[in-house]
Amino acid sequence: MGKPLRVGMCGLGTVAQGVLNVLRDNHDAITQRAGREIQLTQIASRSLKAGVDLGSAEFCTDVLALSRRDDLDVVVELIGGEETALEIVRNALRNGTSVVTGNKAIMALHGNELVELAREQGCSLGFEAAVAGAIPIIAALTRSLAGNQVGWLAGIINGTSNFILTAMTEEGQNFQDALEEAQRLGYAEADPTVDVDGIDAAHKLTILAALAFDMGFRFSDVYTEGISGVTAEDIEYADQLGYRIKHLGITRRTEAGVEARVHPTLVPKRQLIANINGVMNAVLVQGNAAGPTLFCGAGAGDRPSASAVIADLVEMARGIAFLPVKTPNVSPPMLAVEDTQSAFYLRIPSLDQPGVFAKVAGLLSERDISIEAAIQREQAIDTTSQQAWVPIIILTHVVNERVMNDAVAAVQSLPEVVGQITRLRVDQLTDG
Amino acid sequence: MGKPLRVGMCGLGTVAQGVLNVLRDNHDAITQRAGREIQLTQIASRSLKAGVDLGSAEFCTDVLALSRRDDLDVVVELIGGEETALEIVRNALRNGTSVVTGNKAIMALHGNELVELAREQGCSLGFEAAVAGAIPIIAALTRSLAGNQVGWLAGIINGTSNFILTAMTEEGQNFQDALEEAQRLGYAEADPTVDVDGIDAAHKLTILAALAFDMGFRFSDVYTEGISGVTAEDIEYADQLGYRIKHLGITRRTEAGVEARVHPTLVPKRQLIANINGVMNAVLVQGNAAGPTLFCGAGAGDRPSASAVIADLVEMARGIAFLPVKTPNVSPPMLAVEDTQSAFYLRIPSLDQPGVFAKVAGLLSERDISIEAAIQREQAIDTTSQQAWVPIIILTHVVNERVMNDAVAAVQSLPEVVGQITRLRVDQLTDG
Structure with a gap:
């Protein structure tokens, strides 16, 4: 057994607590598989909630100080948001420390810079948790389907929107009532715009398109339309025509270029992805060797997201320092949605x-x-x-x-x- | 770009031809992702069919001679069967050459020996293609879900049986007619027993259980029951009760031990896995962090299986020499099906x-x-x-x-x- 992988974690919210809990619950199995201890050395967060068991980790309130430590193997960024999170990741990589992040926004908006920085520094940069929670779609696209040219992929990659559309479909609710139910159940934020307007899904689709087409992160080229214009009436008519309405992120390579768009979509009911309900996520990938493969699972939540974070940590513990994205020399043209x-x-x-x-x-x-x-x-x-x-x-x-x-x-x-x-x-x- | 990964391939049947074709079709993308050329140096098979384009690979008829070459980085075993295939894999590993195989039988029956041999020799042993074709279930269990303790998994892992049960369900056919249709379409062998009696599925379940529970390959402990006893009448009654009949491999860890069994199973229709039809495969994994994740795709065929073989080759080209199974020191007790x-x-x-x-x-x-x-x-x-x-x-x-x-x-x-x-x-x- 090698020496421990020293990990510092920024953030102590839902996902970070999931990481703490899962590392503790599954300690022996994880250590055996990783070949060495994954040691949470320090945790940094603005405040320490009562009842959170940090185990042997030190606690500090200065996330930026943690990101600059030079005795860590990996910094895990789980604070969310953009500015400070980006600074944490930059600091760590500049220091030669590998990074695991669940932050789709910074990957979508700054992924090209961060991947380049990681490459220059010889660091790993894992972001399996940034898309579709527990579903290993990053690993699928970068490893398992590496022998394929992807023709297109389509995903239900925002659980909030899928929950709302499912409630509208199954209970005939209108958008506003379904949204309020999602808020009551904690599946939607008080300000739900990032989810229901499709911005979160567009961040994730940016990442998926970058991996599927080896083309870099191009968030500003993703067309984005939310679900607030869908009515119970439309869902009913779609049903009569043999379709369900799903909020999909779709990216496709055509001869003219790559299209990437997030919008409500009528999908034939017989398609499995049309039957992914509630907060579940799913991604359907069409590869030219594999054919269609579908990956379904929990798209969010403390333990599912922790599963993805820990998958990245285990790879790093095994010394598999693989950077899942290439910064492309040439990037294909992107199609405007009108085209x-x-x-x-x-x-x-x-x-x-x-x-x-x-x-x-x-x-x-x-x-x-x-x-x-x-x-x-x-x-x-x-x-x-x-x-x-x-x-x-x-x-x-x-x-x-x-x-x-x-x-x-x-x-x-x-x-x-x-x-x-x-x-x-x-x-x-x-x-x- | 590093020097090429020199690969020898034994076999020139359906899957091997798929590997040839996909490596050629996707050459540039694969080379870029692998970081170097994946070079088919030599192909060995009893005979060379007309019209098969070997590219720059040499051809020979002596698969065992190929397995003993000491100038290869990887030997790919795709001849199927047991005795000679096993000898090929042993020869290669003893020589210090890494191996990729799609052979579920030798992994189920000799996996413990082969993994141990690979470990001693510091070689990689990839067998993603041995279970569920294009579906990256080996990678999922050994990497993406490494942070989880698996509670149970259930899979449709034999396309022939699933095709037959689907035809019986959708067209009300009896077993014999559905089998004959599968044979006409090339989905069932002239002697279909390995598929319809569940032996092929039991081989695959042995591999999945070994990975899910870190417990080694224990084929003789898998309970196996085929589908020939299922009637159209049973399918109709199951339907009335809200179920579909699927041929599942199920393995579960309980306090008393691990159970592993292959048999026709009534599954609630609302479960996605009940809606996996025709020759498609699917595996549902219950992890204690991820929750349920479902992986669906083509379970066989030239290009889907090639996708899995090439995934292993790309990992090896990247220098990621990870052995996906541990030979366990202690193995949990296995439950007899009666228990x-x-x-x-x-x-x-x-x-x-x-x-x-x-x-x-x-x-x-x-x-x-x-x-x-x-x-x-x-x-x-x-x-x-x-x-x-x-x-x-x-x-x-x-x-x-x-x-x-x-x-x-x-x-x-x-x-x-x-x-x-x-x-x-x-x-x-x-x-x-």
Whole structure:
């Protein structure tokens, strides 16, 4: 047995406490597998909560001082946020200390710099915990699927959004009620915007795209759309058409470039990923050798995230100092979302008059957009205008998004269209 | 870029050709990720099929000569079978050459010897391709979940059996017709026994249990039951009760010891693993930190298996010479299947007379076996005896298997029971 791996940990929140607990609970198994002790030497956090057992670790309140110690093998950054976290990681790497972080924001926004710094210093930089909690998707993309060229991947990578959409689907709740339920249960923050607007998912998708396509971290090129525009009505119509609505991060390599987008997506019900419910996460990867592989598990939580942090620590203890990302010399072009192709779901609130559907179909047809399926409902009464209107639901074939935008604008300007058109993307999640 | 990784490959069947093709198709990406060229130096096989492009590799017909070369970094064993394959792996390791194998039989039967030999020689021994094709379950258990104590795992790890059960479920086919369809499509061998009798799955479960519980390879302790006794009728009754029948390998650590068993199992339909269809494989792992994680993908085929072989080669090229199994000093006791606990599904063909169900229920009740659900069907006519009979279907709560065996014997000897009782295990695949 070698000498202990000396670890300093910044942060003492949920995940950090998970790391403490799991290292203690599974001490013997972890030590055996790592080949040596993983020793939490020091823990730094603004304050020490009562009842937290630090074991033999020293405690200090100065996270930056910890990050500059030169007697540590690894610094674990779990404070979250951006500025101080970034400073911790930079300090440690500049000092030649390896780093494990669960921080998707700093990896998405500063990953290129940090990977380069780690490489220059000959350090490891592990961030398995930054994406999809316990699911080993970083290891899958960088190691297990290393023999593949990835065609695309699609993931449910934000548990809060998936919980809300699941509640809306299973209980017919509207967005606001489902969000409040998520907040009551602790699955959504008091300010939920980072989750429900898709920013958290976009951070994670940035990381996945960097690994899948060996192209570096390009957060500003990720198109991001949240779930607050999805209604219980849309979920119901999607269900009738054979689809579930999931908040997906999708990245795909095409001949024209790489697309990366986060948005609510209609997915065929028969796809396993359409059946990942609640706060669970899942990532579906299409490799040109492996075919489709799906990885599902807990996307967050103290112990699942700790599982990922400890996986990185065990690798480092084994001396497997592998840097999972290359800084690319050349990076493929990224496609603007307008240049991508999708099938679309349209919900068009229109007057209940003869000929409206024909007009809409005509505007689509003029632009070579063909209709895959349509639903026309019994009429509803708009309580303000007392006018009768019906939602026209249309599922289109795959079309260029720019063409669809033009078509939606044309349909929206029909006098018979009495409200805002809802437009959602549809993905079969197959190669065809 | 370092000097090439010199690889010799024994075998030129489906998977070996997949390795050739994928190494060629993805050459640049693989070289970049591996940090150096993965060079197929020599390929050995009994004969060279026309049309197979060996690239720059030499060809020879003597697999054993290849295994003894001392100028290779890695020998890849893909000839299948046992005796010669084992000799190849032994030769290579004794020579100090690392090995990648897709051979589940030699790992299940000789894994302890081979791992020990690899350790003594300081070699790597990769066998990601031996279990579940493209699914990186070996990496998951040995690396990504290294921080966990595994409670149990359950896998669909034989594509042939899953294809047959899926065809029986979706098309109402009987076993024989589904088997013949699998044979026509190339998913089953002319002699299908290794697959449908569960031996292949038992080999794979032996490997998974060795890794999950750090306990060595113990094939002879795995209980094995195939799918030939499952009828379309059982699948239909299971469906009515809310279950699918899957051929699972299950291994679990209990206080009394480790159980490892392969058998048809009723699984709740709402479980994702119940919805893995056709030749796809899946493994569900319950870790005490990660919680449940599910890995799904192609379980066989040229390119999926090649994906796993190349993953091992890339790790070796990177110099990550990690031996994924420890030979344990102490190994936990293994439980005989009679000492395990399950819920059970019983199909009891009985005379259509009043009081039969009550008699059966009485015999179960005497043994403290409680009934969770039951179905009693309209009568059928036995064409030989012209007697009317009905199948009694019973789902029990969890019970010790020894007690159930006793109960089944007692029920079977009732004069009203007119045929062989079918008894299948039921698993909720939850911790509770």
